[in-house]
Amino acid sequence: MSADIVSTTPGVPADESPLTARHQTGPMFAATHPLALAPVAAPPHSVDGFVREFLRELNTGQGVALARSTVNDQYLALARTVRHYLMARWLETAKHQRASKAKTVGYLSAEYLLGRQLGNALLATDLNDIVDNAMTSCGLDLPTLRAQEVEPGLGNGGLGRLAACFIDSLATMSVPCIGYGIRYEYGIFKQTFVDGRQVEQPDTWLALGSPWEFPHPEAAVQVDFGGYTETYDDAGVTRSRWVPSWNVLGVPYNYMVPGYQNGRVNTLRLWSAQATKAFDLAIFNSGDYSEAVRAQTFAENITKVLYPEDSTPQGKELRLQQQYFFVACSIRDFIEQILEDGFDLHNLPERIIFQLNDTHPVIAVPELMRILVDEKKFEWAEAWQITNQCFAYTCHTLLPEALEVWPDELLGRLLPRHLEIIYRINDEFLAEVRQHYGNDELRVRAMSIVADFPERHVRMAHLATVAATKVNGVAELHSQLLRDKLLPAFSEYWPDKFTNVTNGVTPRRFVRLANPSLSALITDTLGPGWVTDLDRLSELEQYAEDEDFRKAFREVKLANKTRLYDLLRARDDINLENHHLLDVMVKRLHEYKRQTLKVLHIVSLYEQIISGAVDPETVTPRTVIFGAKAAPGYRIAKEIIYLINSVAEVVNADPVVAGRINLAFPANYNVTLAEKLIPAAELSEQISLAGMEASGTGNMKFALNGALTIGTDDGANVEIRKLVGDAHFFGFGMTEPEVTELQTAGYRATEYYESVPLLKRAIDLIASGAFSGGNRGTFEPIVSSLLYEDRFMALADFQSYLDAQAKVEAAYADVEGWTKSSILNVARSGFFSSDRSMRDYLSRIWRAGAV
Numbered sequence: 001m002s003a004d005i006v007s008t009t010p011g012v013p014a015d016e017s018p019l020t021a022r023h024q025t026g027p028m029f030a031a032t033h034p035l036a037l038a039p040v041a042a043p044p045h046s047v048d049g050f051v052r053e054f055l056r057e058l059n060t061g062q063g064v065a066l067a068r069s070t071v072n073d074q075y076l077a078l079a080r081t082v083r084h085y086l087m088a089r090w091l092e093t094a095k096h097q098r099a100s101k102a103k104t105v106g107y108l109s110a111e112y113l114l115g116r117q118l119g120n121a122l123l124a125t126d127l128n129d130i131v132d133n134a135m136t137s138c139g140l141d142l143p144t145l146r147a148q149e150v151e152p153g154l155g156n157g158g159l160g161r162l163a164a165c166f167i168d169s170l171a172t173m174s175v176p177c178i179g180y181g182i183r184y185e186y187g188i189f190k191q192t193f194v195d196g197r198q199v200e201q202p203d204t205w206l207a208l209g210s211p212w213e214f215p216h217p218e219a220a221v222q223v224d225f226g227g228y229t230e231t232y233d234d235a236g237v238t239r240s241r242w243v244p245s246w247n248v249l250g251v252p253y254n255y256m257v258p259g260y261q262n263g264r265v266n267t268l269r270l271w272s273a274q275a276t277k278a279f280d281l282a283i284f285n286s287g288d289y290s291e292a293v294r295a296q297t298f299a300e301n302i303t304k305v306l307y308p309e310d311s312t313p314q315g316k317e318l319r320l321q322q323q324y325f326f327v328a329c330s331i332r333d334f335i336e337q338i339l340e341d342g343f344d345l346h347n348l349p350e351r352i353i354f355q356l357n358d359t360h361p362v363i364a365v366p367e368l369m370r371i372l373v374d375e376k377k378f379e380w381a382e383a384w385q386i387t388n389q390c391f392a393y394t395c396h397t398l399l400p401e402a403l404e405v406w407p408d409e410l411l412g413r414l415l416p417r418h419l420e421i422i423y424r425i426n427d428e429f430l431a432e433v434r435q436h437y438g439n440d441e442l443r444v445r446a447m448s449i450v451a452d453f454p455e456r457h458v459r460m461a462h463l464a465t466v467a468a469t470k471v472n473g474v475a476e477l478h479s480q481l482l483r484d485k486l487l488p489a490f491s492e493y494w495p496d497k498f499t500n501v502t503n504g505v506t507p508r509r510f511v512r513l514a515n516p517s518l519s520a521l522i523t524d525t526l527g528p529g530w531v532t533d534l535d536r537l538s539e540l541e542q543y544a545e546d547e548d549f550r551k552a553f554r555e556v557k558l559a560n561k562t563r564l565y566d567l568l569r570a571r572d573d574i575n576l577e578n579h580h581l582l583d584v585m586v587k588r589l590h591e592y593k594r595q596t597l598k599v600l601h602i603v604s605l606y607e608q609i610i611s612g613a614v615d616p617e618t619v620t621p622r623t624v625i626f627g628a629k630a631a632p633g634y635r636i637a638k639e640i641i642y643l644i645n646s647v648a649e650v651v652n653a654d655p656v657v658a659g660r661i662n663l664a665f666p667a668n669y670n671v672t673l674a675e676k677l678i679p680a681a682e683l684s685e686q687i688s689l690a691g692m693e694a695s696g697t698g699n700m701k702f703a704l705n706g707a708l709t710i711g712t713d714d715g716a717n718v719e720i721r722k723l724v725g726d727a728h729f730f731g732f733g734m735t736e737p738e739v740t741e742l743q744t745a746g747y748r749a750t751e752y753y754e755s756v757p758l759l760k761r762a763i764d765l766i767a768s769g770a771f772s773g774g775n776r777g778t779f780e781p782i783v784s785s786l787l788y789e790d791r792f793m794a795l796a797d798f799q800s801y802l803d804a805q806a807k808v809e810a811a812y813a814d815v816e817g818w819t820k821s822s823i824l825n826v827a828r829s830g831f832f833s834s835d836r837s838m839r840d841y842l843s844r845i846w847r848a849g850a851v
Helices: 048-060 071-099 116-123 127-138 142-148 156-170 281-285 294-303 314-339 346-351 366-376 382-388 407-415 417-437 440-447 460-467 475-487 488-493 508-513 516-526 534-545 547-572 594-609 633-655 673-680 698-704 717-724 736-745 749-755 757-769 779-787 794-813 815-827 834-846
Strands: 104-108 177-182 188-193 195-200 213-215 220-224 227-236 238-241 247-256 265-275 353-357 391-394 404-405 458-459 472-473 497-502 579-586 622-629 661-664 683-686 708-711
Touching: 048 127, 048 579, 071 116, 071 127, 071 142, 071 247, 071 265, 104 314, 116 127, 116 142, 116 247, 116 508, 127 142, 127 594, 156 177, 156 247, 156 265, 156 353, 156 508, 156 547, 177 195, 195 717, 220 314, 220 834, 227 417, 238 366, 238 417, 247 294, 247 314, 265 294, 265 314, 281 516, 294 314, 294 622, 294 749, 314 366, 314 404, 314 407, 346 353, 346 382, 353 382, 366 382, 366 391, 366 417, 366 460, 382 391, 382 417, 391 460, 404 407, 407 417, 407 458, 417 460, 440 488, 440 508, 458 460, 472 475, 472 834, 475 488, 475 497, 475 717, 508 673, 508 698, 516 534, 516 547, 534 547, 534 661, 534 815, 534 834, 547 683, 547 815, 579 673, 579 794, 594 622, 594 633, 594 661, 594 794, 622 673, 633 661, 633 779, 673 698, 683 698, 698 708, 698 717, 708 717, 708 794, 708 815, 749 757, 749 779, 749 794, 757 779, 757 794, 779 794, 794 815
Parallel strands: 104 177, 104 353, 177 265, 353 391, 391 472, 472 497, 579 622, 579 683, 622 661, 683 708
Antiparallel strands: 188 195, 213 247, 220 247, 227 238, 247 265, 404 458
């Protein structure tokens, strides 16, 4: 452990927060306050020293003695003790970055799926052995305390996990970065199953305390809404101003983002909404208690829930409130708190690049224009030139319906000045388009930020593309389709604006932390250093031919399977067989990801066994694990979950297939479960329709942990297949051009149903009521969707998928060959480190670097 790990002494403010020095006793607080110059004590780097720190925190922080403490007391005290080892690094990092005046990455994301923090902090500080021994000496079990932590579910899936990976990499690479987002009081819902159906429960992640956050109510930012705009004369210049009708406060909560054992700690700043006037005593005293706190309730609704259900007008309005709230807080924070006093905002692009993580934060564009033009009195042209250099846009989808649009009426009512600014941006942009192309009104309408059909609305992806200095996709195929199909007119107009940055995942959490057995084997084989230089995994290739290494690798995989099965037995009362092929499909439940194709495979295999067409003894024993949440308002997705659970109930209970097929669907799939499931997996299901998945990051995590992929040529699967080789990847299905050709010709799913006997028998078995207690109507919506719509062509790819699964079974029978392929997947996947992604962003888009 390095000798420079230090901590603030209890009771010594020492510059307080890395981002709020100006809010303490003035701008010069850090330089002039005597306490800020006090020496910072280092916690003892020994087991005994850590025990003393821990017991002091338990006594003075929790107010309990060890003998009377609960597990939660012990966890909170441990978390805060470990936190001390990062705090001085955090303060020093902020001081260094302020002094260097280096360009900062402001990562704007509505989601951060962080996972548990204690294990990551122990890894970053290299304290795990000391803490483990210290807890043992106190009669406590470190794994039990780590399990007490509730992960913050502040994301829905890959988008939020990607954001967490990126800020981890930037801290590890010593690049100045502030992650900005929302502190949802209730994160993504907690999923339970009742009679096989998904039931959503509140994710009360804050209920037992959150020791990793630092609230700063004194640094609150006011955010305005509603009202109207007016013009006024400003010394002969006609200007506009916004007269809002109501406002809320954004209270920042800071989180430390430690780099991997490099002494750097960046900041994640999440915003919580509070009322500007939370309580009316006069109304309360009159007896109207609910009215007395109405303002507080109304304000706090903004950050109450991750992604409120937006199928209603109220839900749409709340989601727009969320998006504007957090970007308004964030831009104001950077300008007024991060930049030094007197900074010339003409030079703003030299100090910040705001990365728009999908369309959720795009309302930040007119907000920065409003600040520059209305508040700072910049001329429009110079404000636009600055804004145009301060934003970059990452598109994360190929589904047109996933590109956000906002009704003109809603924007005008909630953010009237922003709508005016958007109109002017659009008018000036379209004037340029007309000048370039002439009066090609079809092209003009296609490129316009504002569209009139079916109602007048603002296309946020178009606004982001017009405003951003760069637009990127997240895999080679996705970036090509983004240019050619999703935004073709823009890529033709600005060919140099579009680029690609393939996604990546942090090897700290998803290999080093999640898979300690494999990490130890890699370190024993290659030596240290690979955790921050994942290209070194290529050195493992030669060991794929080493019999002893293959044996050790298989032992790691078996240990990980045992660990997972022990967890599922205790967590979900699920009992699984260790000798089965572990076939895993975990991701958001969405039709384009084609969980239905996997279900059809299982049902087909089951039907062949029970009909006598296949001898069960010839079937490779297989356990299939699903993990997925369906959005609460996504009806067909929830029906697919019910189908999976219903099939599992029947198949798992049928003695005819006992020991051959087993299905498991543990509820509430999250980062914590992923860290146990991914290292255990042997087959990774990445089976979306070609041309639908932007990238995927689960596919990368599985490959890095030695699972072989069965997948289409979609998203980053294309790059995985290219890197690991066709011999070690089970490809199937149509290519994206073939999908387009079939769609153009007129796809009819019933033709595949009639012409592929195994497919027909599988669908007929579902329709017969075999998995619904004889009720033939239960799964009729799914059957009808497949037969008469099948938007994502599961039926067209079914036979190809079965053929690939036959290859899987043959390959799995060759133990040594499968192990070799598994090792080569690890060895050839170093490219998918989020560190590499960050290097690409830094060089191609951000033009920033380490300091």
